[in-house]
Amino acid sequence: MAFKVGLLGLGTVGTGTVEILRDPAQRHPLLQELVIHKVGVRSLDKARSLNLSADLLTTDLDAIVTDPEIDIVVEVMGGLEPARSLILKALAHKKHVVTANKAAIARFGDEIFTAASEAGVYVLLEAAVGGGIPVIEPLKQSLCANRINTVIGIVNGTTNYILTRMQTEGGDFGEILADAQQLGYAEADPTADVDGLDAADKIAILASLAFSGRIKLSEVYCEGIRQIGAADIAYAEKLGFVIKLLAIAKRESDQQLQVRVHPTLVPKTHPLASVNDVYNAILIEGDPIGQVMFFGRGAGAGPTASAVVSDILNIAAILKVGRGQVTQADGTPLLDPLLACSHQHYCTIAPMSELVTRFYARFLTQDYPGVIGKLGTCFGDHQVSLESVVQAGIRDGLAEIVVVTHDVREGNFRKALDEIQRMTTVANIASVLRVL
Ligand SMILES: NC(=O)C1=CN([C@@H]2O[C@H](COP(=O)(O)OP(=O)(O)OC[C@H]3O[C@@H](n4cnc5c(N)ncnc54)[C@H](OP(=O)(O)O)[C@@H]3O)[C@@H](O)[C@H]2O)C=CC1
Ligand SMILES: N[C@@H](CC=O)C(=O)O
Numbered sequence: 001m002a003f004k005v006g007l008l009g010l011g012t013v014g015t016g017t018v019e020i021l022r023d024p025a026q027r028h029p030l031l032q033e034l035v036i037h038k039v040g041v042r043s044l045d046k047a048r049s050l051n052l053s054a055d056l057l058t059t060d061l062d063a064i065v066t067d068p069e070i071d072i073v074v075e076v077m078g079g080l081e082p083a084r085s086l087i088l089k090a091l092a093h094k095k096h097v098v099t100a101n102k103a104a105i106a107r108f109g110d111e112i113f114t115a116a117s118e119a120g121v122y123v124l125l126e127a128a129v130g131g132g133i134p135v136i137e138p139l140k141q142s143l144c145a146n147r148i149n150t151v152i153g154i155v156n157g158t159t160n161y162i163l164t165r166m167q168t169e170g171g172d173f174g175e176i177l178a179d180a181q182q183l184g185y186a187e188a189d190p191t192a193d194v195d196g197l198d199a200a201d202k203i204a205i206l207a208s209l210a211f212s213g214r215i216k217l218s219e220v221y222c223e224g225i226r227q228i229g230a231a232d233i234a235y236a237e238k239l240g241f242v243i244k245l246l247a248i249a250k251r252e253s254d255q256q257l258q259v260r261v262h263p264t265l266v267p268k269t270h271p272l273a274s275v276n277d278v279y280n281a282i283l284i285e286g287d288p289i290g291q292v293m294f295f296g297r298g299a300g301a302g303p304t305a306s307a308v309v310s311d312i313l314n315i316a317a318i319l320k321v322g323r324g325q326v327t328q329a330d331g332t333p334l335l336d337p338l339l340a341c342s343h344q345h346y347c348t349i350a351p352m353s354e355l356v357t358r359f360y361a362r363f364l365t366q367d368y369p370g371v372i373g374k375l376g377t378c379f380g381d382h383q384v385s386l387e388s389v390v391q392a393g394i395r396d397g398l399a400e401i402v403v404v405t406h407d408v409r410e411g412n413f414r415k416a417l418d419e420i421q422r423m424t425t426v427a428n429i430a431s432v433l434r435v436l
């Protein structure tokens with residue numbers, strides 16, 4: 001039995017996918033039943049590392065998603081449009097879809113999954129978060145007996161690489177970013193990575209699966225790493241922390257979730273503290289499983305294609321045993337509830353002002369006696385309790401004061417900062433970071 005696959009895109013991930021599909025030896029035997037039927041690209045003249053027969057390649061992507069012979073459309077072209085429209089058209093033509101496109105899923109998941117349920121087909125996306133790391137399917141299947149309470153991830157390799165080098169070499173953000181671009185880790189336009197937007201897309205997807213509801217991307221708090229300085233990395237180190245860009249989704253109460261992305265001081269003893277370079281890791285806490293952590297390569301041709309091909313095989317397996325033919329009363333194919341998306345409501349996200357967390361803050365002040373006391377009084381007036389306050393040294397003729405709080409309500413902490421900002425003795429609030 002042959003299952004015909006149409007690929008949209010033959011870049012990094014598409015090429016990795018074709019390489020696995022063309023080399024099935026010692027992999028799952030079902031791979032031998034997959035046939036690459038068409039591959040859609042932007043340019044037929046581009047030099048390719050793969051030797052594909054010319055009749056497989058086309059620039060007519062519309063013809064792929066409507067081709068009656070194709071069973072599974074694999075969207076690895078990226079971007080929002082035309083990816084969104086092509087996915088929707090493939091679904092309307094009752095094709096199963098595999099995608100690595102976190103940006104499209106995080107923004108258009110609502111209409112894509114609704115269209116998939118109506119058509120009675122699957123949309124699988126293991127590659128969209130953590131690349132090759134299995135995390136989407138474990139959340140849907142292996143962990144489904146658990147009540148998930150927390151998902152915390154390092155889900156962006158570019159920023160983890162930059163922060164790791166800042167930590168180990170003491171360099172500044174700008175110079176290490178330039179290096180990362182030269183090495184091909186960071187893209188020419190690094191905005192989505194360094195401003196936390198890529199991580200926000202990914203945590204929105206993970207939160208949706210973990211908490212069985214849709215997430216509005218606009219409600220995900222997002223802060224990137226551009227403002228992290230060598231001084232913060234050094235102080236964090238002295239205090240026993242490393243700085244990581246964390247993507248966090250947490251059950252706040254029965255009604256509300258926290259979903260946020262921001263640089264965070266992580267205790268060196270925490271399992272995520274030792275996840276370095278371009279590696280990703282996702283720590284999930286559930287009841288009754290406790291903590292479980294997924295670690296590996298979050299990007300790259302081979303690792304990402306590993307996830308894409310496992311999704312293709314999942315669909316091929318269903319088609320092979322004929323489960324795609326079992327229909328409901330209205331004639332729509334009955335979908336496996338552990339593989340398909342079945343929730344339609346939106347989760348309620350708590351405002352950041354209600355978050356209870358520890359903070360690290362660095363102030364540059366006039367070096368007068370009593371400045372530390374004034375800061376302490378202002379924090380106390382806003383119910384912000386301090387764990388430590390140290391005058392770390394003198395920078396540019398100003399006293400550098402580093403504060404770590406106990407758990408406090410973010411709204412209270414911000415009010416204290418507003419007041420501190422207005423003090424004449426305080427020249428600058430140089431940085432404010434949350435502490436895990
Ligand atoms: N790279 C990675 O490590 C990872 C990528 N992803 C996701 O996978 C997806 C693909 O990424 P990647 O492989 O890196 O992307 P690339 O830029 O390397 O490849 C994109 C491919 O899609 C084709 N393409 C793009 N736009 C069009 C269009 N309008 N019409 C026809 N063809 C088009 C390109 O054609 P042509 O070759 O002719 O230019 C190219 O083959 C993205 O959604 C990305 O976020 C997810 C995890 C990791
Ligand atoms: N740009 C991403 C790769 C794909 O998801 C990253 O740096 O992790």
Ligand code: NA
Pocket residue numbers: 126127128129130131132133134135136307
């Ligand atoms: Na994955």
